[in-house]
Amino acid sequence: MTALFQDNPLISIVITLIAYIIAYYIYNKTKLPILTPLVTTVILVGLSIYFMGVPYSVYNESGGKFINALVGPATVVLALPIYRNLPILKANLLVILLSIAIGSAIGIVGIYFTAKIMGVSKNILLSLLPKSITTAIAVDVADSIGAVKSITVLAVIVSGVVGAIIAPIVCKIFRIKSPLAIGIAIGTASHAVGTSKAIEMGETEGAMSGLAIGIAGALTVVLLLILYKLLVTIW
Structure with a gap:
C-alpha cells in the first residue's frame, strides 16, 4: 500500500477530499464547533492512513504536500x-x-x-x-x-x-x-x-x-x- 501511495499522489488528495466532504457534512448537520471540518478531516485522514498501514511521511510526500500548498490561497479568499x-x-x-x-x-x-x-x-x-x-x-x-x-x-x-x-x-x-x-x-x-x-x-x-x-x-x-x-x- 505504501508503494501505491508513493506512485500515485492522487490517492492522498482523493482521500483528503473525501474526508473533508464527510467532515463538512457532519459539521453542517450538527453545527458543533468541536466538529469543525478542520479537526474532523484530520482525524478521518489519520485513521484512514493508519488502517492502510501508510506512514504519515509517505502520505505527506505524495499528495499531502499539494494540499498544504493550498493553505495560503485559501486564506487569501477571505x-x-x-x-x-x-x-x-x-x-x-x-x-x-x-x-x-x-x-x-x-x-x-x-x-x-x-x-x-x-x-x-x-x-x-x-x-x-x-x-x-x-x-x-x-x-x-x-x-x-x-x-x-x-x-x-x-x-x-x-x-x-x-x-x-x-x-x-x-x-x-x-x-x-x-x-x-x-x-x-x-x-x-x-x-x-x-x-x-x-x-x-x-x-x-x-x-x-x-x-x-x-x-x-x-x-x-x-x-x-x-x-x-x-x-x-x-x-
Whole structure:
C-alpha cells in the first residue's frame, strides 16, 4: 500500500477530499464547533492512513504536500468579504488596528506567562507563541524561531476550536452586540477556524474576522521578532 501511495499522489488528495466532504457534512448537520471540518478531516485522514498501514511521511510526500500548498490561497479568499465591507473598515481603521495590535500583544505575553507558571520547556514555549495566527503564517513563524512545527499546528487548531466554541458564549454573557468588535476579537484570537464561526454569526462579523487574520498575522510576526530575544533571554 505504501508503494501505491508513493506512485500515485492522487490517492492522498482523493482521500483528503473525501474526508473533508464527510467532515463538512457532519459539521453542517450538527453545527458543533468541536466538529469543525478542520479537526474532523484530520482525524478521518489519520485513521484512514493508519488502517492502510501508510506512514504519515509517505502520505505527506505524495499528495499531502499539494494540499498544504493550498493553505495560503485559501486564506487569501477571505479578502472577498473584506472588500464588501470596505466602508466599515475605512470608517473604523484606527480602532481596528489598535484593537488587533493590543490583542496580538496580549496573546503573546499571555502565552509566555502561562508557560512560565506551568514550567514548560523553551521549545514548547516557542511552539505555542504563534498559536493565534493562521496556519499558513504560523508554520513559517515556527520555522524562523526554531519551534516544533507539529506542536505549533496543534496549538493553532486548539486555539481556533476553543475560540469558535466560546465566542458566542462570551458575547452573550457580556452582551457584546457590535459586529465589528465580535469579528475583530474572533479573528485576532482564533484565526480561520474562529472566522468560520464569525461568518455564521453575520457577514460583517466574518469580514472583520477575516481582516483580523491578516493584520494579526503580520503584527504577530513583527512582535515576535521584537520580543523573541527578550523572552528567550529572561526565560
